[in-house]
Amino acid sequence: MKSKLVLMATAIWLAVSACGDKPAPELEDTAGNAVITANPLLAEWDTPFGVPPFDRIDSEHYLPAFRGSMDEHNAEVDAIVANADTPTFENTIEALDTSGESLKRVRRVFFALNAAHSDDVIKETAKTIAPQLAAHSDDISLNKGLYDRVLAVYEQQDELGLSGEQQRLLDETHKLFVRSGANLDDEAQNRLRAINAELAGLSQQFQENVLDETNDFELLVTDQADLGNLPASLVALAADEAKRRGHVCECWAFTLQRPSINPFLQYSPNRGLRKLMFDGYAMRGDNDNEADNKSIISRIVQLRAERAALLGYDSHAHFVLSDNMAETPDNVYDLLDQVWKPALRVAAAERADLQAMMKADGIDDRLRAWDWRYYTEKVRKAKFDLDDDALRPYFEVNAVRDGVFALATRLFGLQFEQREDLPKWHPQQQVFEVKEADGSHLAVLYMDYFARESKRAGAWANALRPQSKADGVVTPIVTNNFNFPAATEGSPSLLSLTEANTFFHEFGHALHGMFSNVTYESLGRTPRDFVEFPSQVMENWMRQPEVLRMFANHSETGEPIPQEIIDKITASTTFNQGFETVEYLAAAYLDMAYHVLDTNQAVEPRSFESAAMADIGLIEEIIPRYRSGYFQHIFSSGYSAGYYSYIWSEILDADAFMAFQETSLFDQGTAARYRKEILSKGGTRPGMELYRNFRGRDPEIGPLLEKRGLN
Ligand SMILES: [Zn+2]
Incomplete structure (x- = not known):
């Protein structure tokens, strides 16, 4: 699960922790020992500061390095389990935390390169190694002998005289095993493995369907007037795209990729074409074709609820949130509700501005979702005269x-x-x-x-x-x-x-x-909502x-x-924040709605989404930032019951920045306290405790509302 997170997430690099490094006995070492010894990934790094020797690493080195280092890790874990001495913090918890060093090293360099500077060999290696790393991970968390030792240490914790960090490492290690099903009987564990395997396949299929639906769409514009005031660089891009797609004409191709569709919706004066684009985007995964995601969604939701029940939780959201700063669905809803009402009010006011602009354009109709970005751009120009290119x-x-x-x-x-x-x-x-x-x-x-x-x-x-x-x-x-x-x-x-x-x-x-x-390295990891x-x-x-x-x-x-120009930048910071906030929050509510369900509730995504949006009173001119059919964060990435995280973190950041504004922007004392209590602490204590230590109180929502112009 963790290795997936590292692959998918944009910035959760702290998630690269020890907890995913687990043995995979079924792996065979196809590379000979001689090759492994010569592999620069596994050799000593005699570079300044011990940085990776990028100049000596070839893409072909990764796969044998993964296999060699997994074998090494297996041997280390076997040794921990086979230790004849009574389990202690040092010979079990600490030994586990510091095991698999080579594998961690290989993995970090590999996934950094996979994202930043990939090639065919690296891509192929990623496909091959992902399921093997997942299995490596599963096999450790369900390793009975290992869990028995962890439990033995956990049960005698009061007599061990552990330091604060040691206690935290023990708690987190124990929790990781429990949350992975270590306490379940064999039958339940087998069911858990089956659920995990089925979910992995469904997520993969979901993602492929979104990709197909995205790539299948093209809008070819043949009348230059339909481009409106689209900036010249984007016009050139669209002309290139048309050529690339084999069109021989004076024409411009637009796709459902955000850098293509968003400018089109902002600048094209052709309402009919805007609607075509908008519907193409919003209906992905919901077209009742081969790439439809609705049955996949209902199955994923059902399996997650079943897994949560197996592990003793009321719902998938309860399971996920219990390991995050928010702790419970109630806390998430409490936050979302506080931002929702003011955001909706501001969005309604924005809508009135846009409607007036549309009327001035001579269009006698109600504003629609595909009109929003177009008239927003016009209002922006009229109000602030701020040109991004300038x-x-x-x-x-x-x-x-x-x-x-x-x-x-x-x-x-x-x-x-x-x-x-x-x-x-x-x-x-x-x-x-x-x-x-x-x-x-x-x-x-x-x-x-x-x-x-x-x-x-x-x-x-x-x-x-x-x-x-x-x-x-x-x-x-x-x-x-x-x-x-x-x-x-x-x-x-x-x-x-x-x-x-x-x-x-x-x-x-x-x-x-x-x-x-x-x-401890693994205590550098912080929760997703922090x-x-x-x-x-x-x-x-x-x-x-x-x-x-x-x-x-x-x-x-x-x-x-x-x-x-500074004044214009300052004046425009809260522009369109009603829309931005509402479209984001709607998706966060949708995510929660799917994941607070228990095992008895089946969903039909189209009607389920409509009902969930009606519940919060979403206005018709705005749709959730991600509709169900292409909500990859929650159905094929690591953000299920977690899309709220961005706004949760934003409460903290706005309130923390206020601490500087109350003194001075560059106040040394506040900066030192921020470094000491927040930045240096990783996940050694719960996020809320760290925050209180820095701020002297709980975070308040006022600064966020003010920053977004919602108060
Ligand atoms: Zn980030």
Whole structure:
């Protein structure tokens, strides 16, 4: 389960923990020992700071390295189980935590490359190894001999005199076994394995169906007037797409990929075409064809409920949330409800603006879902006259990087030294040694900025080596990855405001990793509804005028960003937030609705979704950000009963940033406390406890509502 999460999630790099490394006895070692010894992934890394020797690793090295290191891990686990001594914290819990080091190392490098710089061999290896890693994981959590030892230690915990972190590691290890079914009888365990296997297949099928439905659609525009004010760069992209698809005409092709459909909906004045596009997008997985996902959804929901019941929980949501900061469905609903009503009110006001704009356009009809983005763009232009393209020269990629670094220096005293001597996976990467204010070594940071074919979409951070000190001091090596437009000869890489914001976000994840100060590596992992807090909080600084003035200089003239533009950026921050919040929350409610069901309830997704949306009073002009048929977060990725996490983390980040605003944006005391109580602690204590230690009270929702303009 964990290895899947690492594959899918964008930024949950802290999830790379020891808990998934488990033996797979059925694996055969097809590579000879000689090959393994020569494999640079398994040899000692004699590089500066022990960074991976990227210059010596070939894609062909991964598969034998996986197999060799899984064998090694199997042997280590066997030795723990076979130990004749009475089970102790050291010979069982700690030994398990520090076992499988080679496998962890191979896995981290592999999955970093799989996302950032893949090739056919790596892709093939990923397909081959994913089920084997999952089996490796299952076989440990259902290893009876191992669980008996864990239980023996757990039951004598009061007499062991454990430290706080040791106690936490014991609790978490025990919990992981229990949640994986270690306490169940053989029959129930067999049923659990069968459920897990069936769910894995269904998720895979769901994802393939979404991909098919997405790729099957094309809108070919032959009348240039239908493009409206679409920016020239996007017109050129659509013309290329048409050519690529074999159309020989003066025409433009649009697809259901977000970078294609969203601009079309924003700019095309042709209402009929907008509706075609919109329906094509919204009906994916719900077309009663071969790629229909409705029966898959009802089966997934049913199996999850059954698994939760087997493990003793009221529902899948109860099961998932009990291991998260939110703890219960009631707590999630409580949060969603507090944001929902004000968001819906603001969205209704936005709708009135759009309806008026449409009327002024001479269209005598009710505003529809496919009109929303088009008229939003018109209102934005009229209200703020803010042109995203005109901002780009102020956000040259290296200037933004310098801004991010300067912020880290002002808050935490960090120093960044670029290193040309360290191996990297791509020549365009930049590598930095990060030092404390006193010059001592803190971490190594890899930056990989640009989009290219070998990189997947999105932006993310991960750890090539998480911090720990159970087995000697291990300093962190972390990465930031983006898909910024590549610099070309004579023209630098200029970021949009959103992309600059993403830079601050991912750097927040990097800081979380670099400041980690935990004993046991697996305690670096934080719950899903906490992990976006340290990243999102950094976004708050980015738009502050003082911070913009630190780095946003024009790439050609060097002139600082004018006050007039800063004012426009500030004024537009809450624009369209009613819509954004409502469409997000609707999807979060939908996710919860499916996963609070018990085993007795069967669902028919189309009517179920309608009923769930009617329950919350969603207005007709807005649909959930993801409808059921293509809600991959919850049906083929790790976010079931977890889509609420983003807004949960946002409460924390808005409220935490308020702590700085109450003193000063760069207050040293607040920064030091934030580092000590939040960033250094990983998952050594529950998230709410960490937060209280930092803020001196529970998080409050007011700052979030204010930030989104919903109060
Ligand atoms: Zn993130």
